[in-house]
Amino acid sequence: MLNFRCPNCEITADETDLHCDGQAHIERFGAGASDDDLETYLFMRHNPKGVHFERWRHVFGCGKWFNAARCTVTLEVFGTYSAQSLVPPKSLINKIKKKRPEWEGFVK
Amino acid sequence: MFSVTGLNGASSNGSINVKDAGLIGMITLRGDLKSDAIAKVIKVVTGTNIPDQRQCVFTSKGATAWMSPDELLVMVDYESVDATIAKMEKSLQGVHSLIVNVSDARAVFELTGSSIRDVISKGSPADMSSKILPVGEVRRTRIAQLAVAFWFTSDTTARLVCFRSVAGYVMDWLENASEKGSEVGFH
Amino acid sequence: MKRYSAFAIAKNALSHHQGWERAWAKPQMKKEYDAVIVGAGGHGLATAFYLGKNYGITNVAIIEKGWLGGGNTGRNTTIIRSNYLQDPSAAIYEKARSLYETMSQDLNYNVMFSPRGVMMLAQTEAEIRGYKRTAHANKLQGVKTEYIGPQKVKDLCPIIELSGPRYPVLGALWQPRGGTARHDAVAWGYARACSEMGMDIIQQCEVTGVTQSRGKVTGLQTSKGDIKCKKLGIVVAGNSGHLAEMAGFRLPLESVALQALVSEPIKPCMDVVVMANTVHGYMSQSDKGEMVIGGGTDGFNNYTQRGSFHHLEETVRALIETFPMVSRLKMLRHWGGIVDVTGDRSPIISKTPLSGCFINCGWGTGGFKAIPGSGWAMAELMAKDEQTGLGAQFGLNRFQEGRFIDESVAAGVAH
Numbered sequence: 001m002l003n004f005r006c007p008n009c010e011i012t013a014d015e016t017d018l019h020c021d022g023q024a025h026i027e028r029f030g031a032g033a034s035d036d037d038l039e040t041y042l043f044m045r046h047n048p049k050g051v052h053f054e055r056w057r058h059v060f061g062c063g064k065w066f067n068a069a070r071c072t073v074t075l076e077v078f079g080t081y082s083a084q085s086l087v088p089p090k091s092l093i094n095k096i097k098k099k100r101p102e103w104e105g106f107v108k
Numbered sequence: 109m110f111s112v113t114g115l116n117g118a119s120s121n122g123s124i125n126v127k128d129a130g131l132i133g134m135i136t137l138r139g140d141l142k143s144d145a146i147a148k149v150i151k152v153v154t155g156t157n158i159p160d161q162r163q164c165v166f167t168s169k170g171a172t173a174w175m176s177p178d179e180l181l182v183m184v185d186y187e188s189v190d191a192t193i194a195k196m197e198k199s200l201q202g203v204h205s206l207i208v209n210v211s212d213a214r215a216v217f218e219l220t221g222s223s224i225r226d227v228i229s230k231g232s233p234a235d236m237s238s239k240i241l242p243v244g245e246v247r248r249t250r251i252a253q254l255a256v257a258f259w260f261t262s263d264t265t266a267r268l269v270c271f272r273s274v275a276g277y278v279m280d281w282l283e284n285a286s287e288k289g290s291e292v293g294f295h
Numbered sequence: 296m297k298r299y300s301a302f303a304i305a306k307n308a309l310s311h312h313q314g315w316e317r318a319w320a321k322p323q324m325k326k327e328y329d330a331v332i333v334g335a336g337g338h339g340l341a342t343a344f345y346l347g348k349n350y351g352i353t354n355v356a357i358i359e360k361g362w363l364g365g366g367n368t369g370r371n372t373t374i375i376r377s378n379y380l381q382d383p384s385a386a387i388y389e390k391a392r393s394l395y396e397t398m399s400q401d402l403n404y405n406v407m408f409s410p411r412g413v414m415m416l417a418q419t420e421a422e423i424r425g426y427k428r429t430a431h432a433n434k435l436q437g438v439k440t441e442y443i444g445p446q447k448v449k450d451l452c453p454i455i456e457l458s459g460p461r462y463p464v465l466g467a468l469w470q471p472r473g474g475t476a477r478h479d480a481v482a483w484g485y486a487r488a489c490s491e492m493g494m495d496i497i498q499q500c501e502v503t504g505v506t507q508s509r510g511k512v513t514g515l516q517t518s519k520g521d522i523k524c525k526k527l528g529i530v531v532a533g534n535s536g537h538l539a540e541m542a543g544f545r546l547p548l549e550s551v552a553l554q555a556l557v558s559e560p561i562k563p564c565m566d567v568v569v570m571a572n573t574v575h576g577y578m579s580q581s582d583k584g585e586m587v588i589g590g591g592t593d594g595f596n597n598y599t600q601r602g603s604f605h606h607l608e609e610t611v612r613a614l615i616e617t618f619p620m621v622s623r624l625k626m627l628r629h630w631g632g633i634v635d636v637t638g639d640r641s642p643i644i645s646k647t648p649l650s651g652c653f654i655n656c657g658w659g660t661g662g663f664k665a666i667p668g669s670g671w672a673m674a675e676l677m678a679k680d681e682q683t684g685l686g687a688q689f690g691l692n693r694f695q696e697g698r699f700i701d702e703s704v705a706a707g708v709a710h
């Protein structure tokens with residue numbers, strides 16, 4: 001069972017109280033953008049075997065979005081943070097690096 | 109106007125007592141919970157302070173529950189909802205906020221008994237231990253596939269809120285989960 | 296290689312079945328191949344098979360990190376149908392279905408193709424309209440399907456509860472020549488045929504890197520050493536994103552877990568495949584008598600080959616609604632596979648930014664049925680180095696051009 005601590009209401013909820021909405025920190029492009037940028041925004045996704053940054057929503061709880069760092073191979077949750085962050089917090093990145101020295105770091 | 113609750117007075121008496129809490133005035137207020145204007149208006153209509161994260165606070169006048177970082181549930185007498193809303197809107201003029209009467213969109217259950225935590229645990233992923241969910245704290249989660257919120261008002265009493273349209277289902281569910289002979293004895 | 300036949304069984308019985316030869320060889324990896332396929336699942340093996348059969352390219356290696364057929368090919372619920380909505384999909388899935396009809400003869404290997412009929416239940420008004428539309432589209436595409444009413448559903452599958460506690464059964468899209476096949480046998484049959492053509496199937500060998508020079512693929516790094524190749528086909532389903540990363544490009548897909556389960560064997564009780572997409576569950580009965588059951592995918596990226604428990608619960612709930620008699624059945628086994636899902640729920644059979652490197656992926660939750668058609672198309676793509684034929688429309692560029700092959704609306708559950 002996947003458990004996340006929602007940073008908005010600070011409750012630990014399991015995946016059935018939550019909804020995942022895929023990769024976090026996607027750069028958005030609109031009308032007038034190049035085909036490449038639009039394609040990347042709409043369809044291209046990081047799909048790593050390992051550390052993944054993603055958006056979750058506490059649907060059955062406080063209803064708010066948050067971001068999480070999770071390992072797609074072990075399902076370990078490294079941490080959660082505000083959905084309003086443009087990049088993951090430094091402290092979280094350091095924590096993951098300590099646990100996964102081979103990890104190449106956060107890429108947008 | 110003649111109003112009835114979604115539960116229409118239903119009750120059951122198994123390992124816990126489940127009963128329709130009756131008509132309750134419920135107002136959703138969204139806005140910046142840190143603002144003085146909102147604190148002031150809450151004080152006026154329910155007599156409470158802005159509750160801390162996840163808390164539900166009461167006075168003899170009413171209650172206020174923390175629902176999310178920008179949402180409160182304001183509970184007052186059913187009859188006084190319209191007047192309360194008018195008062196709130198007036199004093200929050202110019203302050204970014206959203207006020208909605210949800211009284212008839214919800215059903216409220218009154219739960220009594222010593223095994224409420226066990227009963228809810230049968231269908232909710234929430235951690236029901238009294239350490240994680242002490243008296244006075246609101247938990248928003250699900251029962252079966254449905255969104256619910258509940259909080260303990262004492263060690264042996266709790267309130268549970270769900271959408272009115274599923275009130276009958278939740279009643280059946282609670283009745284079933286508290287059937288005599290199905291006690292778990294965990295919490 | 297000796298042919299399988301009734302006569303061969305009788306003859307081998309005399310020697311207590313000690314005389315059978317291995318179905319496929321256990322070769323040493325060579326230094327260089329004309330073409331290397333990564334992934335010995337159904338799609339990879341079928342690609343190799345048609346490279347040899349249709350284009351005479353037999354200096355081929357198929358590299359597999361585990362054992363052949365041990366990926367999704369060995370984990371799926373084996374539904375075969377071709378009642379898709381869009382023309383390019385109907386074409387490739389129908390090609391595949393028709394190749395299934397003769398596969399046992401073509402491969403001299405019994406894949407137990409059983410065209411018992413597949414029905415997709417319509418349980419809402421929207422589904423009725425959707426399936427009628429598909430039936431009309433199929434008529435134009437030359438795919439034999441039919442929209443049937445509830446009485447016919449009950450006649451074909453008496454154990455279905457038509458009134459349903461949540462959703463009644465209002466009708467169904469019926470494909471009489473859809474069905475199932477023995478998943479392992481499909482992989483084994485292709486493996487045996489590839490081996491016979493002189494191709495090398497290298498198992499227990501993980502590809503760890505792709506080497507390139509001036510924008511062109513030159514070879515692979517593997518756990519058993521480096522090899523050179525002129526052409527490279529990546530056919531690794533859920534691991535596609537990972538392999539693409541090695542080759543230096545990104546893919547428009549995400550890998551998620553899909554689960555299935557089987558019950559204890561019981562007496563024959565249903566001789567069709569039933570999919571109930573609104574309540575999210577489907578079921579058929581295997582030749583052993585087990586009820587073979589599947590449901591939906593998890594909502595998050597996952598490589599663990601096991602899914603969330605609550606999805607299993609949902610699937611079982613859906614089945615009990617649809618087939619109340621299964622409520623007493625014990626479940627024997629339960630497992631998961633990693634499926635690769637694209638934005639339009641259609642596969643990718645494509646050239647890539649790396650010259651000489653081709654990719655076949657994105658079959659998501661429903662690629663078993665496509666194995667022979669997919670291999671056919673992928674072999675053509677690799678042999679001709681040209682986006683043409685059955686796979687012409689399935690190129691990666693469709694996402695950039697907004698030219699989707701949108702099957703996501705047609706079926707919530709697309710197995």
Ligand SMILES: Cc1cc2nc3c(=O)[nH]c(=O)nc-3n(C[C@H](O)[C@H](O)[C@H](O)COP(=O)(O)OP(=O)(O)OC[C@H]3O[C@@H](n4cnc5c(N)ncnc54)[C@H](O)[C@@H]3O)c2cc1C
Pocket residue numbers: 333334335336337338339358359360361362363364365366367368369370371372373374375500501502503530531532533534538553554555589630631632633634658659660661662663664665710
């Ligand atoms: C539970 C479940 C039920 C399904 N039900 C159906 C159904 O009813 N009908 C239907 O049509 N489809 C169904 N599918 C989908 C179907 O199984 C797949 O689309 C299909 O089997 C994919 O075949 P493949 O050959 O592409 O992949 P796989 O069979 O997964 O083969 C890929 C191979 O690549 C290998 N590999 C990966 N990485 C590497 C590496 N680095 N080096 C070397 N080798 C590597 C893997 O070990 C694997 O053997 C289902 C899938 C699942 C999981």
Ligand SMILES: [Zn+2]
Pocket residue numbers: 006007008009010011058061062063064
């Ligand atoms: Zn929350």
